[in-house]
Amino acid sequence: MSRILVVEDDERIRSSMRLALEDEGYEVEDVPTGEEAVDRFNDDPFELALIDLMLPGMDGFETCRTLRRTSTVPIIMVTARSDTHDVVAGLEAGADDYVTKPFVAKELAARIRALLRRSRTDDAPESVITFGDVEIEPDAGVVRRGGSEVHCTRTEFRLLCELADHPGKVLSREHLLEKVWGYDYFGDGRLVDVHVRRLRTKVEPDPANPRFILTVRGMGYKLAV
Amino acid sequence: MDPAEPPGGPASTDRPDEARPTDGAPSRRTHRTRLSEGLGLRARVTVTFAIGAFLLSTIMAGITYFTARQSYLSERQGADQRQAFANASLIQNALRSPGTQVNQLIESVDTLPGSRSVLHRGDQWFATSISVGQSALPLELRAMVLTGTPASQFISVGGSPQLAIGVPLPAVGASYFEVFSLDELENTLRTLAITLAAAALVTTLAGAAVGRWASGRALRPLAGVTDAAVAIAGGDLDTRVEAGDDSDLQELASAFNRMTANVQERIEREARFTSDVSHELRSPLTTLTATVGVLEAHRGELSPRAQSALDLLDGDLHRFTRMVDDLLEISRFDAGSAELSLDEVDPGELVRRAVAASAPVDPDGQRVAVSFPVEIGPGVDGLRLRVDKRRFERVMTNLVENANLYAGGVTRVIVEGDSVGPGGARRTDGKRFIRVIVEDHGPGVPPAERQHLFERFYRGSRSGQRESSDGTGLGLSLVAEHVRLHGGTVLVTNAPGGGSRFIIELPLVDAENDWGQG
Numbered sequence: 001m002s003r004i005l006v007v008e009d010d011e012r013i014r015s016s017m018r019l020a021l022e023d024e025g026y027e028v029e030d031v032p033t034g035e036e037a038v039d040r041f042n043d044d045p046f047e048l049a050l051i052d053l054m055l056p057g058m059d060g061f062e063t064c065r066t067l068r069r070t071s072t073v074p075i076i077m078v079t080a081r082s083d084t085h086d087v088v089a090g091l092e093a094g095a096d097d098y099v100t101k102p103f104v105a106k107e108l109a110a111r112i113r114a115l116l117r118r119s120r121t122d123d124a125p126e127s128v129i130t131f132g133d134v135e136i137e138p139d140a141g142v143v144r145r146g147g148s149e150v151h152c153t154r155t156e157f158r159l160l161c162e163l164a165d166h167p168g169k170v171l172s173r174e175h176l177l178e179k180v181w182g183y184d185y186f187g188d189g190r191l192v193d194v195h196v197r198r199l200r201t202k203v204e205p206d207p208a209n210p211r212f213i214l215t216v217r218g219m220g221y222k223l224a225v
Numbered sequence: 226m227d228p229a230e231p232p233g234g235p236a237s238t239d240r241p242d243e244a245r246p247t248d249g250a251p252s253r254r255t256h257r258t259r260l261s262e263g264l265g266l267r268a269r270v271t272v273t274f275a276i277g278a279f280l281l282s283t284i285m286a287g288i289t290y291f292t293a294r295q296s297y298l299s300e301r302q303g304a305d306q307r308q309a310f311a312n313a314s315l316i317q318n319a320l321r322s323p324g325t326q327v328n329q330l331i332e333s334v335d336t337l338p339g340s341r342s343v344l345h346r347g348d349q350w351f352a353t354s355i356s357v358g359q360s361a362l363p364l365e366l367r368a369m370v371l372t373g374t375p376a377s378q379f380i381s382v383g384g385s386p387q388l389a390i391g392v393p394l395p396a397v398g399a400s401y402f403e404v405f406s407l408d409e410l411e412n413t414l415r416t417l418a419i420t421l422a423a424a425a426l427v428t429t430l431a432g433a434a435v436g437r438w439a440s441g442r443a444l445r446p447l448a449g450v451t452d453a454a455v456a457i458a459g460g461d462l463d464t465r466v467e468a469g470d471d472s473d474l475q476e477l478a479s480a481f482n483r484m485t486a487n488v489q490e491r492i493e494r495e496a497r498f499t500s501d502v503s504h505e506l507r508s509p510l511t512t513l514t515a516t517v518g519v520l521e522a523h524r525g526e527l528s529p530r531a532q533s534a535l536d537l538l539d540g541d542l543h544r545f546t547r548m549v550d551d552l553l554e555i556s557r558f559d560a561g562s563a564e565l566s567l568d569e570v571d572p573g574e575l576v577r578r579a580v581a582a583s584a585p586v587d588p589d590g591q592r593v594a595v596s597f598p599v600e601i602g603p604g605v606d607g608l609r610l611r612v613d614k615r616r617f618e619r620v621m622t623n624l625v626e627n628a629n630l631y632a633g634g635v636t637r638v639i640v641e642g643d644s645v646g647p648g649g650a651r652r653t654d655g656k657r658f659i660r661v662i663v664e665d666h667g668p669g670v671p672p673a674e675r676q677h678l679f680e681r682f683y684r685g686s687r688s689g690q691r692e693s694s695d696g697t698g699l700g701l702s703l704v705a706e707h708v709r710l711h712g713g714t715v716l717v718t719n720a721p722g723g724g725s726r727f728i729i730e731l732p733l734v735d736a737e738n739d740w741g742q743g
Contacts, residue, residue: 010508016515023522080507102511102546105518173568185578186618189568218569218609218734 002116005046006030007037007063008078009055013101017050020105026112034058038066045071048112052078053090061093068094072153074115078103091194096155097181098188114182115155129164131212131225134203136164143203150202155180159195160203163213163223172220196221270440271433278432279425286421294414305340305388305405306377312342313392313401320346320397327351339406345371346399362402366391370400379407386411446474450481460561462489496560503553510549513542544697551699554619555681558706565613565710569734572610572659573601576640579614579621595625597635604642609734610659616707623700624663624727630696632667632724639664657733658713664720664727675717679705704729 004026008014014030021028029046031037034055041049049067053060064075077095079086087098096115099108129136135144138161143150152160158180163171177187180195196215200207214224264272312334319325327344331351334342343362344351361382369376370391377390386407393400449466456464465485468478520527520535527535557563577599584593621638628635639662670678677683682698704727708715713731720726 010512012512013508013515016512016519019519020515023519080504101507102514105515105522184582185574186582186614188566188615190566 001025001027002047002112003027003029004112005037005041005049007032007034007049007051007055007060009033009052013052021109021112024105024109024112034060034063034066037063041067041071041073046073048074048076048116050076050078050108051095053086054080061089064090064093064095068153072151074154076108076111076115087188088190088194091191092198094153094198096153097191110182117182129161131164131167131223132203132205134212136160145203152199152202156195156199156202159192160199163221167223167225170216170219170222176221192221267437267440267444270443271436274436274439275429275433278435279429282425282428282432286425290414290418290421293417297410297414301405301407301410302377302388305403306390308340309377309390309392309401309403310375312403313394316344316399316401317394317397320394320399339408341404343402343404344399345402346397361404362389362391366402370402380404446471446477450477453481453485457485457488462492462561493560496556496562499552499556500560503549503556506549510542510546514546517542548697548699551697551703554703555699555706558710563706563710566615567611568614569609569611570614572608572661573605573640575610575612575614575617576601576621576638576661579618580625580638582618583622583625595635597637599638600640602639602641605640605659608642608659610731611734612711612731613707616710620704620707620729621661621663623704626696627700628663628665628667632665634666636664636666636720636722636724638662658730659733661729661731662726663729664722665724667724669719669723669725670717678717679715 018028075095077090077098173189173192177183366378388405391402468475641660681702
C-alpha cells in the first residue's frame, strides 16, 4: 500500500482528502504545515506528496523546493488557482503535476496512479541509450552524464526516455502529456514545457542553448542525434 | 447592415459584441456636460478666421481702391485741364487772326483720342463731333463758363464717364469746352477693383484654411485624448495621456489620467472581489466534493431515500462548482487578466476531441460517446489553428450543454475552411478563418432574443423551461468571451433544417507569424 503525505492547512479539506484517498486504497498521513511536512518526510519517506500551495509559514513552493533538495519523490501540488503564474511557479519549484480545487477524488487518484507507475512505457528497448555525454539505463532508472549519476524525478526520467526512444522524431506536447503523464488531448502543455526546462538544466551543457532537447516551433520537442 | 455580414436576413446582425451596450445597468440618469453648441469646434474656428480675413481684406481693398481712384482722377483732371487750357489758348490765338473758319479751326484742334472740343462763339456752337454738342455740356458748367469762370465737371454721357472742362475766352468773345472720355481710366479702375476683390477672396479663403489648420493643430492633443478614450473604452485600462511641456494641457491630462486610474481601480477591485469570493468558495467546495465522492463510493450502504438525497446533493454540487469556475473565469475577463495558453493544432482533431470531451461521464468514469456527427469540410485538412485548447474545449462543452438543455441536443457539428466567409461570400479582408458550426434540434432562437443570448444570466423565453435550472446562466457569455479572446467571433442564426446554428469563426495561423507558447 502506497503511503501518501497530504500537506493542507484547512482541517476539513485534510480530513475529506484522507477519507477519499483511503477509499482509493492509499495509506494517508496528513500535516497542516510545510515545516511539519519536511520533518515527517525526513523521518520516514513517503511514496508521494500532495502539497497545497497556500500554506501558513513555509508555503507550498518552498516546501516543494525543500523536499526536492533531498528527494525525487513524486509531488502533486494542489492549487486554488490555475492562473499561469502559480502553476508554472509550482512546477518550477519541482512539482510533477498539479490539481485544481475542488477536485474529484477519482481524478486525483488517477493522477496519483500515473505518477506512481514504476516503469516507463512498455515499448521501450532494453539497451542503454546514449547521446552526447549522457547515458540512460532505462531498466535501472539511471541517468549518467560524463560518468556521474544525474538525479532525475520519475517524471523527468520518463520524459527523457520518451524523447530518447524516438531520437530525431518530433513529439507533440499532446503525445508527451499522454505518454508521460497519462493526460488526454486537453492536458496542460505547460507541464511539458517546464519539465523540458528542468531536464535541460540536468543534461544540457548549456541549458539556454540546448543541443539535444530541441524545441520545434509549432510542433513540439525532439531529441537531436 | 454591416456589409461583412451574411445577407441572409435579420439573423446576421446578432453578434455578441453588438449586444454589449445593453450589458450594463438598465436605464439610469446620467449627467451630461454639453461641450459645444451648434457648429463643430473646427468649423467655428474656421468660420471665425474666414470672417476675420474677409473683413480685413475687404476694408484694405476698399481703402486701396478709393485712394487709388482719387489719385488717378485728380491726376487725370490736372492733365486734362492743362490740355484744355493749351487748346483754348491755341483757339484764342487763331480767332484773333481774321478770316479764320471756326469750323475748320475746331477740327484742327489737336485733341487726345476720345476727347472732343466744343466752341461757343457769338451764340453759336461748334463741335468736332455731332455726338457731343452743347447739349452734352451740363447747364451749370455752361452757365459758369459763359459768365467768365473756368470750370470743370464730371459728367456721364450715355453711361460712360466723362470730364467736361470749360475755358472762357473773353478776349475773342468765345468759350472753349473740351469733353474728355474717362473710359480708359474707368477700365483701369475696374481692373483694379476686380484684382482687389480677387485678392480679398483669396485672403478670405486663406484665412479659412489657416483657421482650419490652426484649429486642427490646436485640437491635435484632443485627438490624442480621443484615441486614449477609445482605447480605454476598448478595455485597455492601462492607457494614459501625456501632456508634454504644454502647461495648458496638463490640467486636462492629469484630470483624464486621474479618471482612468479611478475607473481602473474600481474595476480591478470588483474583479478582485469576484475572484476572491470564487477562491474562498473553493475550500468548502473541495471538502464537499471529496466527501460526496466518499458517499458515492459507499452508495450501497445507504437507504433509497438517502441515495436520492445524495443524488440531489451531487447534482447541485456539480452545478455550484461549475458556477464558481465560470464566475472566476468571468472575473478574469473583467479584470483583463485572462491569458491565452496557445498551442498550434489541427482544427479537425481539435474539434473532434473537444466534442468527445463535452460528453457526460457515466458512473464508471467513462465518457459517453456523442450521438451526433462531426463533419470536417474538405478545405480543413492541413490547416493549422493557434488556440488555447482548454478554452476551446470549454466553448464546445458549453455549446453542447446549451443544446442539450434548451434544444434537444446537437444535430451536427461542422468544421469549415476559410474558402467561404459569412454568408458564403469570399472574404476580402485577406484574413483566413476557420468556422466551427454547431446546430441543434431546437425551435431556434427568435430574432429579438439573439442579441441578448450571449449576455450573462440571460434566459429569455427559455426561463420557463424546466431544464433551465440546470445551467449556470454563464455558458454562452463565456463562449463569447473565450472566442473574442482568440480574436474570433460567434453569432447565432437559424439552421437550414430548423433549430439554431451557432457559428464560431477563429483566425487561422498566419504562415509568417512566429509560433509562441502564450
